[in-house]
Amino acid sequence: MASPEDGVAASVQLLWHEPAVGRRGPRPKFTIDAIVAAATAIADEDGLDAVTMQRVAERLGTAKMALYRYVPGRTELDAVLLDRSLGGPPASSDADWRAALTAWTLALHERAVAHPWAVTLAQRPHVPGPGELAWYERGLEAMSELPLGGGERLDLLALLAGHAQSMVRQQAEGPHPEQNLAAQLGPVLAARSADYPRTSAAFADAARDGDRDAALHFGIERLLAGVAALIAERTSSDVA
CATH class of the missing domain: 1.10.357.10 (Tetracycline Repressor, domain 2)
Incomplete structure (x- = not known):
């Protein structure tokens, strides 16, 4: 069973040196860049939870096991995803x-x-x-x-x-999260301003002063x- 230290080492390898695929055998079909691009597109479209090795493989038109030749697992993929998204x-x-x-x-x-x-x-x-x-x-x-x-x-x-x-x-x-919250709370604060006078006043001031x-x-x-x-x-x- 792989230890957490093994995962750290694999992440470091992926982040700093794209693994060299052996010279023998068929020419590599994918690159880390292509895999990360596919994972990024999935995350942008459907959220981070939608990113799985299976979904990435399907997007690339290959079998999930083929990706493990390039990326050991999801932990390592996440490390590269974060670094490439930050740039x-x-x-x-x-x-x-x-x-x-x-x-x-x-x-x-x-x-x-x-x-x-x-x-x-x-x-x-x-x-x-x-x-x-x-x-x-x-x-x-x-x-x-x-x-x-x-x-x-x-x-x-x-x-x-x-x-x-x-x-x-x-x-x-x-x-505009504060503006959206103000719109949601508007009817409540209007009806219950006596119960929440400071909150009502703060939202009103922010709207008037353009501080939202x-x-x-x-x-x-x-x-x-x-x-x-x-x-x-x-x-x-x-x-x-």
Whole structure:
């Protein structure tokens, strides 16, 4: 029986070096790229749960067992699916760390919106591949001059990524989740405003001020403002 360590090793092999199929025997019919493209199309159309080795094989017009020559199993396929869906981060020319990290988070959110199922994979224990590590590298580059420890920098990236991913989950039913919620709650709050006066007032204020569906930007700004305050505190302490 394969151990979890075997699965990790197989995932690493797939992520970093496409397995070389032996020279003897028939020429390889498929590539990892073709298999991942088929799995991605299934996930986009029917959701992540619809992705099985059987469905992927059917889409490629082959038998399920033929795929195991390229991909040991679903765990390894998921690892490559996630890494390819993320791709590499876009180039950044922002010298200001706050602008650079804002752009980083918005780009990650945009990439995840294109494949919402990637959020589920990202939040499972997994081996980061070259694409995901490139995101780490770009984000850490933006913080290279900040008085933060390595753990703090990684924690900030985790918070920003988690915030972006949570917004993708909220947008599963559409790009305007707060507006949709307000529409659903409208009749209830109108009839029971005395029972929920603060909630009614908050939704009314958001509609009047145009503040609906701004949580993505608001969260990024507040997280980075908190880090800026920490940096200012440390800088003033060093001067003192």
